Amino acid sequence: MRRDLSEKSVGRRSFLKVAGATAGGLIVGGVAGYLLNPGEKVWTTVTETTTKTVTGTATVSPTAVPWEQYFPRADRIMKDWELKWTGWDPTEYITTTDWVRSIDWGKVKSKYAGQTVTMACEGVDISAPQTFQPGFQGISGASLQLFGIPPETLHEKLMAEFTAGTGRYDTAELFGAWAQAYFPYMIDIRPFAQTYGVDLKDIHPAFRMMNTGPNGELLGVVEDADLHSFICRKNLLDKAGLKIPTTWDEVLEACEVLKPIGAKEGWYPWITYYSAKGFLTFWYWGTIAVQFRDVTYTRLDSWEPNFVGDEEGGVRALEIHKKLLEYSPPGSINNTYELGREQWLAGLGAMATSHQCWPRQSYDPELSKISPLNTDNIIEIRPYPKGTTNHAPENITTTYLGIPKTSKQQELAFLWSVYMNSQESSALMGCHGTGVESGFVSVISNPKVWKGQPAYKNIWETAWTAATETFVYIPEAYAIEEAAGAEIYRYLDGSEPSAKKALQNAEAEVRKILDKAGYLKTGIKPPPWTVEDWCKEHNEVNPKP
Amino acid sequence: MRKLNPGLLMSIPTLLFLFFWFFFPFLYNIYASMHYWTLYNPNIQFIGAENFIDVLSSIDFRNSAFASFFYTIICFAVELPLGLGIAVLLSREFKGVGIARVIIAIPILMIPIGTSIMWKLLTMPKLGLLQYFSEVLGFGVIDFYGNFWLASLLILLIDAWQWTPFFAIVLLAALVSLPREPYEAAKVDGASPFMVFTKITLPSIQPVMVIVSILRVLDLLKLADPIFVVTKGGSGTETLSAYIWRVAFKPLDIGYGGAVAVLYWILMFVLANILVRRFKSVIQ
Numbered sequence: 064m065r066r067d068l069s070e071k072s073v074g075r076r077s078f079l080k081v082a083g084a085t086a087g088g089l090i091v092g093g094v095a096g097y098l099l100n101p102g103e104k105v106w107t108t109v110t111e112t113t114t115k116t117v118t119g120t121a122t123v124s125p126t127a128v129p130w131e132q133y134f135p136r137a138d139r140i141m142k143d144w145e146l147k148w149t150g151w152d153p154t155e156y157i158t159t160t161d162w163v164r165s166i167d168w169g170k171v172k173s174k175y176a177g178q179t180v181t182m183a184c185e186g187v188d189i190s191a192p193q194t195f196q197p198g199f200q201g202i203s204g205a206s207l208q209l210f211g212i213p214p215e216t217l218h219e220k221l222m223a224e225f226t227a228g229t230g231r232y233d234t235a236e237l238f239g240a241w242a243q244a245y246f247p248y249m250i251d252i253r254p255f256a257q258t259y260g261v262d263l264k265d266i267h268p269a270f271r272m273m274n275t276g277p278n279g280e281l282l283g284v285v286e287d288a289d290l291h292s293f294i295c296r297k298n299l300l301d302k303a304g305l306k307i308p309t310t311w312d313e314v315l316e317a318c319e320v321l322k323p324i325g326a327k328e329g330w331y332p333w334i335t336y337y338s339a340k341g342f343l344t345f346w347y348w349g350t351i352a353v354q355f356r357d358v359t360y361t362r363l364d365s366w367e368p369n370f371v372g373d374e375e376g377g378v379r380a381l382e383i384h385k386k387l388l389e390y391s392p393p394g395s396i397n398n399t400y401e402l403g404r405e406q407w408l409a410g411l412g413a414m415a416t417s418h419q420c421w422p423r424q425s426y427d428p429e430l431s432k433i434s435p436l437n438t439d440n441i442i443e444i445r446p447y448p449k450g451t452t453n454h455a456p457e458n459i460t461t462t463y464l465g466i467p468k469t470s471k472q473q474e475l476a477f478l479w480s481v482y483m484n485s486q487e488s489s490a491l492m493g494c495h496g497t498g499v500e501s502g503f504v505s506v507i508s509n510p511k512v513w514k515g516q517p518a519y520k521n522i523w524e525t526a527w528t529a530a531t532e533t534f535v536y537i538p539e540a541y542a543i544e545e546a547a548g549a550e551i552y553r554y555l556d557g558s559e560p561s562a563k564k565a566l567q568n569a570e571a572e573v574r575k576i577l578d579k580a581g582y583l584k585t586g587i588k589p590p591p592w593t594v595e596d597w598c599k600e601h602n603e604v605n606p607k608p
Numbered sequence: 609m610r611k612l613n614p615g616l617l618m619s620i621p622t623l624l625f626l627f628f629w630f631f632f633p634f635l636y637n638i639y640a641s642m643h644y645w646t647l648y649n650p651n652i653q654f655i656g657a658e659n660f661i662d663v664l665s666s667i668d669f670r671n672s673a674f675a676s677f678f679y680t681i682i683c684f685a686v687e688l689p690l691g692l693g694i695a696v697l698l699s700r701e702f703k704g705v706g707i708a709r710v711i712i713a714i715p716i717l718m719i720p721i722g723t724s725i726m727w728k729l730l731t732m733p734k735l736g737l738l739q740y741f742s743e744v745l746g747f748g749v750i751d752f753y754g755n756f757w758l759a760s761l762l763i764l765l766i767d768a769w770q771w772t773p774f775f776a777i778v779l780l781a782a783l784v785s786l787p788r789e790p791y792e793a794a795k796v797d798g799a800s801p802f803m804v805f806t807k808i809t810l811p812s813i814q815p816v817m818v819i820v821s822i823l824r825v826l827d828l829l830k831l832a833d834p835i836f837v838v839t840k841g842g843s844g845t846e847t848l849s850a851y852i853w854r855v856a857f858k859p860l861d862i863g864y865g866g867a868v869a870v871l872y873w874i875l876m877f878v879l880a881n882i883l884v885r886r887f888k889s890v891i892q
Contacts, residue, residue, distance in 0.1 A: 218858070219860065222647060222860055247648070329734060339839075339841075340841050341841070392734065393733050393751030393752075393753070393754055394733060394755075397753045397838075397839045397840050397843060405732070406733075406734075409735055411733070411734050538648040542858075545854065545858055545859055556754075579644055580649070
């Protein structure tokens with residue numbers, strides 16, 4: 064039966080009465096609820112798979128200040144299984160020093176409450192800033208807007224914004240490898256660091272050297288400090304009677320033994336981290352090549368690229384790169400980071416080299432099919448395989464949080480940068496498996512942190528031998544990597560049968576770019592390439608285990 | 609006082625739009641292509657035709673031009689007949705034809721990059737559904753990303769899945785609007801269904817078929833989305849659009865990138881003219 068609505072018409076007055084009472088009730092209830100339990104919903108744990116609210120009431124407060132509830136701390140960030148796994152007292156700080164705990168946030172709040180700061184970051188890692196967003200908003204009273212941008216287009220998006228001077232972002236996550244392209248648009252953060260007593264020298268030189276300008280200017284706080292390690296599923300190696308390889312020759316021998324076993328059991332001996340045509344090819348080859356050559360790797364003392372190597376170490380590295388692809392899942396020649404990661408976490412491989420993220424994420428039962436927490440797998444993290452020399456792989460993918468000159472909130476942006484990237488924050492990000500890793504000496508050398516991010520032990524032990532990418536100091540770095548990578552790729556896809564010729568072609572391409580940009584004519588001295596040399600030039604101590 | 613032509617007056621907004629959004633950027637791009645010009649470097653140098661010489665001597669440019677034409681040809685060769693077949697099928701009256709017509713249009717509504725990702729997930733080694741069936745049927749794991757021919761097959765599948773319905777829908781519209789009289793006359797004369805199709809249907813929808821084909825060919829020459837997703841331009845699959853993106857937007861080299869774009873435009877302009885001239889009589 065159709066109901067006649069006019070029979071029971073609602074008058075304006077009665078409607079307003081009901082609506083007003085409902086709204087009033089909700090407001091009163093909401094305020095009462097908040098007052099009765101003000102500590103709740105400050106911290107929101109955001110991961111790739113879960114979103115939950117954690118009570119942030121502190122039971123241990125090393126600094127008795129009203130804003131302590133907003134300090135980064137394990138119980139406010141970590142998941143239950145992570146706290147259980149690490150065995151930490153969840154209400155204690157895991158780092159000994161944290162600059163967030165030494166800043167007078169009361170003053171900050173009185174200055175910036177109600178204001179807004181914006182940040183551009185890699186979309187794939189947005190869970191990291193999201194994790195700290197509520198805490199920063201609470202402690203500063205300011206509002207933070209995050210813009211996640213796909214990593215493969217972040218560089219050009221930012222450069223377009225910077226060159227156009229839009230001032231859209233107050234702070235932005237910048238790729239260390241292409242740092243020089245950003246330099247003209249960024250401020251030096253040292254004056255702010257001095258004002259707030261932020262000790263930037265606690266960041267390991269391996270990760271700091273890429274965003275330090277020729278005159279020592281610092282163009283951002285290190286956000287994601289990456290170095291490669293070797294990881295393997297030890298149980299698979301044990302079953303095949305293999306010991307964990309330490310050199311590239313041993314890696315290839317192990318791959319050969321594992322290949323028929325993996326074929327039967329549905330996995331591959333190797334997972335290729337990334338290899339796709341262009342700069343990713345260049346990076347993957349480069350990290351191997353470093354192990355086969357001395358510091359003349361790129362021979363830019365006269366702006367003369369030397370990829371082949373004096374003893375053809377570059378050629379050997381490229382041959383290994385190609386061989387690894389044969390032991391990887393089909394199509395790995397075009398692998399990007401994301402695809403490689405999915406393959407590794409899905410249990411498709413026995414061994415790989417990767418940044419700190421894969422080893423840590425391997426443990427996460429929600430992300431990984433090979434988690435030792437609920438399977439028989441044993442994850443081992445070891446130093447990057449050696450060649451003829453012993454360098455930690457190039458530090459190419461570190462990112463840092465820079466502040467553009469066009470930012471209208473430079474100081475607030477700085478405060479957000481150091482809040483998100485403090486010692487405790489970065490340790491928690493690493494231990495929380497966000498893929499964003501700490502670069503602080505006080506964090507990566509801390510055995511307590513190793514319980515939550517086992518890869519840091521290896522990073523601490525090898526970072527002092529790291530090298531950085533020489534081209535990072537010129538704005539043409541990206542163009543060089545892309546052009547050289549495209550030439551090197553030809554050997555991998557078979558269109559150039561000779562590894563040496565492919566590398567020589569890459570050298571020619573790079574020479575062309577350097578010539579066009581005027582480097583071959585200027586005689587400018589290229590900066591140091593290894594952490595050791597960089598520390599010498601900057602009168603700094605290279606932290607060693 | 610001389611009166612302004614109202615037609616001209618009313619065209620001014622459009623002309624201004626065309627000038628600022630098409631002609632000016634086009635001329636600016638030609639200007640950029642003759643300079644060494646990267647966005648992060650304030651020193652812009654005039655280098656004449658050097659960028660063009662570099663582009664023409666680049667193996668990647670030649671390979672990507674080949675890939676563009678290759679994919680245009682194979683995709684078009686598959687999509688047109690398949691689309692026509694579907695259109696003929698859907699032009700008949702049968703139970704559920706309305707729903708079928710709606711379903712066939714769904715792929716066009718999807719974002720191209722999303723479609724490509726969907727297919728990539730289906731074909732991931734050991735993880736994708738298609739790979740699962742391939743292994744169950746004894747074909748093993750298929751290298752859809754690293755092998756040029758298989759990667760091309762996947763790119764063809766992605767494009768055909770998404771754009772065959774475009775042919776189908778446009779040709780379906782043409783088919784259902786055809787007059788019935790010629791068909792009735794043919795039936796009276798005892799013509800076979802094949803004869804009716806080749807002698808009446810095809811010639812009747814030829815103008816629509818030509819227009820939709822030209823549009824599709826020009827669109828296929830710009831193919832880029834599946835390339836980015838499936839191979840990132842590797843294994844010989846990089847098309848001209850993907851190449852321009854790689855050399856222009858990543859290194860922010862608008863000089864070199866501009867030169868590739870100019871050559872690309874010339875290629876497209878010549879091809880479009882050939883196609884339009886060749887089929888001018890049919891269209892008119």
